Amino acid sequence: MHPDTILVTGATGNTGREVVRALLANGHPVRAATSNPDRARACLPDTVSVTRLDLMDPQTWDQAICGCSGIFLLRPPAVSNVSHTLNPFIDRAAGIASPHIVFLSVLGAERNAHIPHHKTEKHLMASPCPWTILRPGFFAQNLQDAYLNDIRQDNRLYVPAGSGRVAFIDLHDLGDLTAAIFREPDTHHGCAYSLTGPKAFSFDEVAAILIEELQQTIRYQPAGTLPYLFHLLSRRRQSFLHAVIQTWLHLGLRKGDAEQIDPTLERLLKRPPRNVADYIRDHHKIWLTY
Numbered sequence: 001m002h003p004d005t006i007l008v009t010g011a012t013g014n015t016g017r018e019v020v021r022a023l024l025a026n027g028h029p030v031r032a033a034t035s036n037p038d039r040a041r042a043c044l045p046d047t048v049s050v051t052r053l054d055l056m057d058p059q060t061w062d063q064a065i066c067g068c069s070g071i072f073l074l075r076p077p078a079v080s081n082v083s084h085t086l087n088p089f090i091d092r093a094a095g096i097a098s099p100h101i102v103f104l105s106v107l108g109a110e111r112n113a114h115i116p117h118h119k120t121e122k123h124l125m126a127s128p129c130p131w132t133i134l135r136p137g138f139f140a141q142n143l144q145d146a147y148l149n150d151i152r153q154d155n156r157l158y159v160p161a162g163s164g165r166v167a168f169i170d171l172h173d174l175g176d177l178t179a180a181i182f183r184e185p186d187t188h189h190g191c192a193y194s195l196t197g198p199k200a201f202s203f204d205e206v207a208a209i210l211i212e213e214l215q216q217t218i219r220y221q222p223a224g225t226l227p228y229l230f231h232l233l234s235r236r237r238q239s240f241l242h243a244v245i246q247t248w249l250h251l252g253l254r255k256g257d258a259e260q261i262d263p264t265l266e267r268l269l270k271r272p273p274r275n276v277a278d279y280i281r282d283h284h285k286i287w288l289t290y
Contacts, residue, residue: 001005001277002232003067004028004029004069004070004182004215005028005029005049005067005069005070005072006028006029006030006031006068006069006070006071006072007031007033007051007064007068007071007072007099008020008023008031008032008033008066008071008072008183008205009033009034009036009055009071009072009073009074009076010033010074010076011030011032011033011034011040011044011048011050011102012032012034012036012039012040012043012044013064013147014139014141014144014171015074015104015139015141015171015174015175016032016072016074017043017044018171018172018174018175019046019072019175019178019179020032020044020045020175020181020240021172021175021177022050022175023175023178023179023182024047024124024176024182025179026046026179026180026182027050027184028179028182028276029047029108030047030048030049031048031049031050031051031064031067031068032048032049032050032051033051033052033053033064034050034051034052034053035052035053037050037052039280042070043290046211050073051063051064052064055079055086055089055119056084056085057075057083058088058089058092059115061089061092062092062096065092065093065096065097065099066096066097066245067097068097068099069097069099069100070099070100070101070182070185071093071099071100071101071104072102072178073086073090073101073102073104074103074104074119075091075104075116075117076118077238077239077242078150078242079116079240079241080239080241081116082116082119082120082123085118086116086120086123087120087123090120090123090124090129090245090274091127092128092238093129093265094128094129095180096264098128098129098130099129099130100129100130100131100132100182100185101124101127101129101130101132101182102131102132102133102134102175102178102182103120103121103124103131103132103133103134104134105117105120105121105133105134105135105192105195106136106249107135107136107137107195107196107257107258108135108257109121109135110192112137115245115248121133123190130185130186130189130190131189131190132175132181132185132188132189132192132193133191133193134144134174134178134190134192134195135165135192135193135194135195135213136169136174136195136196136237137166137168137169137175137194137195137196137197137258138166138167138168138169138249138253138258138279139168139169139170139171139229140149140168140170140171140197140274140275140276140279141170141171141279142168142275143206143210143280144283144286144287146236146246147159148286148287149235149236151210151218151287152287155216155217155218155219156218156219156220156221157203157206157207157210157220157221157230158166158221158223158230158231158248159203159222159230159250159253160222160223160224160225160247160251160253160254161222161228161253161254162222162253162254163202163204163222163252163254164181164202164203164253164254164255164256164257164258164259164260165200165201165202165253165256165258166201166202166253166258166276167196167197167199167200167201167258167259167260167261167262168197168199168201168257168272168275168276168279169195169196169197169265169273170265170274170275170276170278170279172199172274172279173197173265173269173273173274174195175267175268176269177193177195177269180269193264193268194262194264195262195265195279196233196258196260196261196262196265196273197261197265197273197275198261198265198266198272198273198274198275198278199261199273199275199276199281200259200260200261201276201277202220203222204220206220206276206280207219207220209281210275210279210280210284210287213280213281213284214287214288216288225251228247228249228250229243229244232246232247255256269290
């Protein structure tokens with residue numbers, strides 16, 4: 001295996017696919033780690049090697065890790081107990097090859113000991129592996145994922161954000177940044193980056209952009225805390241822990257947790273990042289109901 005091969009966990013998801021795209025564009029061989037290899041082979045380029053990885057099954061870890069100089073690591077929503085999954089996976093990686101690990105955390109994780117990302121951040125920092133931590137804010141791709149059915153089926157954005165504003169980050173930029181880090185890993189060793197988009201939008205403004213691009217009526221309906229939690233559990237079929245985390249993250253928007261613009265992403269990319277309006281204009285067909 002090429003010494004610069006990068007293992008990408010969650011390779012078939014929205015985030016993983018963007019990381020794979022950017023790594024390939026930068027000449028890195030990629031090994032896609034997934035619990036469903038057949039799906040990965042069907043949706044990823046033929047140049048990507050595929051391996052089975054289940055973070056809850058240590059028997060799958062060695063084959064995934066061996067021969068890789070870097071790992072892009074994210075926490076799958078189904079994994080809540082990182083003490084038995086992500087953290088020992090990091091330890092095993094350190095024992096095999098000590099690859100550079102880029103961990104996808106969340107904005108503000110360093111200040112919140114109640115979320116799983118915080119525990120993994122601390123564990124990674126204490127690991128002998130070289131590391132970089134990415135702490136992005138809300139993704140523009142939530143509109144095609146977490147909010148998709150609400151937009152398509154109910155013509156609404158339904159979140160408990162009040163009048164809060166969000167500096168959405170486009171996963172395309174996150175993929176490009178990840179590739180840049182693996183291109184010069186020593187430069188980014190021991191760094192934790194807070195990442196946002198270049199402009200903050202209210203959900204009313206996001207709804208207005210959707211109206212303009214789709215020529216359909218989309219409204220923003222602010223949700224209450226308990227109704228939103230129930231919505232995630234019943235309508236979106238999320239696990240209780242995942243629903244609680246998502247509710248907590250959205251409630252923080254009311255206090256302005258995601259409205260501050262951080263210049264780090266633009267500095268590292270050496271170009272202006274994309275904003276949520278750019279993303280909607282490029283992908284508007286996703287929400288068309290015809």
